[in-house]
Amino acid sequence: MKKITTISSILISLIGFSSVTHADDLADIKAKGTLVVAVKADYKPYGYRNDQGEIVGLEIDLAQNVAERLGVSLELVPAQSSNRMQFLIDGKVDLLIATMSDKPERRELVYIADQAYYSSGSNIIAKKSSQYTSWGDLNGQKVCGIKGAFYNQETETTFGATIVPFGSSEESLAALKQGKCNAFVYDDSFIAGKLNDPQWSQDYEMPLPTINDNPWGLAVRLGEDNFHAFMNSTIIDWHKSGFILELESKYGLKNTPFALGMNGLYQ
Structure with missing residues (x-):
């Protein structure tokens, strides 16, 4: 009887502890x-x-x-x-x-x-002079990407690109301008917003069909x-x-x- 009482006390204590710690x-x-x-x-x-x-x-x-x-x-x-x-x-x-x-x-x-x-898919921003028309054109190309972005792997494994990872979109865009990569793969929603800026739309474009449409x-x-x-x-x-x-x-x-x-x- 004493053993049962002890076990019951422990269970009650655990339940009470759980209720206190779970915010x-x-x-x-x-x-x-x-x-x-x-x-x-x-x-x-x-x-x-x-x-x-x-x-x-x-x-x-x-x-x-x-x-x-x-x-x-x-x-x-x-x-x-x-x-x-x-x-x-x-x-x-x-x-x-x-x-x-x-x-x-x-x-x-x-x-x-x-x-x-919300929802978006993946696409690239690249110089118009690159003349990309299909995802297969990225084969053998250096492509900037964001660390942790899910579409990096597909861009490499399916389309043969080499991802050059960066911590932020601004770092990736700077690298693209500096020629460290040939394109930047990212959400089409971000790229569309960036191309609203004449400084980008003059020389850059989002040339490929959007893929991997995903809900946010x-x-x-x-x-x-x-x-x-x-x-x-x-x-x-x-x-x-x-x-x-x-x-x-x-x-x-x-x-x-x-x-x-x-x-x-x-x-």
């Missing part, structure tokens, strides 16, 4: 009054620094909308493809909205929302069911209200088939 991020955010979000700061127009050095962009507006819904202030943490998930896992941020493609292996590490908020997933920490459910309903409202379409127009983007389709789906 509810949504409640914690409201309690501290600040939402901390990992965003891109080098991915115009989704997340970039303006002339005053402030991080602005389409995804920053989404993050601000989340903060307003929660009634808290917003803190932005600039992140790269190589560290954005780790920031979330380590508790450096509460939420990740950073141009992340939704991949099964990523769902094992972070809690990606069920509904995608925002994420919270694994196990955060309340926060996850809140973000799912928020994303659906973004689509239903046309908020994503409005932000595309605000930042000089043509309304994408994905955003138009989602808006129509939820009407």
Whole structure:
């Protein structure tokens, strides 16, 4: 009898310890009054620094909308493809909205929302004089890429390119201009935004058909069911209200088939 009592006491202690140590991020955010979000700061127009050095962009507006819904202030943490998930896992941020493609292996590490908020595919930016017309033209070519980007491997293994990895898009673009690589493989959404700049559109282009169209997933920490459910309903409202379409127009983007389709789906 004494043994049973001892075991029961241990189980009760463990249950109590678990309930104390398992935090509810949504409640914690409201309690501290600040939402901390990992965003891109080098991915115009989704997340970039303006002339005053402030991080602005389409995804920053989404993050601000989340903060307003929660009634808290917003803190932005600039992140790269190589560290954005780790920031979330380590508790450096509460939420990740950073141009992340939704991949099964990523769902094992972070809690990606069920509904995608955006979508993009992969393409290249290269000099017009390169005259690339197909992905096969990259065979034997040096191609700049971002560390951690999923399409690097396919660009090498399927199309025969040699990836020259960099930590950010700005480093990759600088390397492209310096001739360290013949093209830069990245999201077509970023490239389209970059080609809105006459300094790039004059000599550079996005010449290939876009492939690997992938939904973008925002994420919270694994196990955060309340926060996850809140973000799912928020994303659906973004689509239903046309908020994503409005932000595309605000930042000089043509309304994408994905955003138009989602808006129509939820009407």
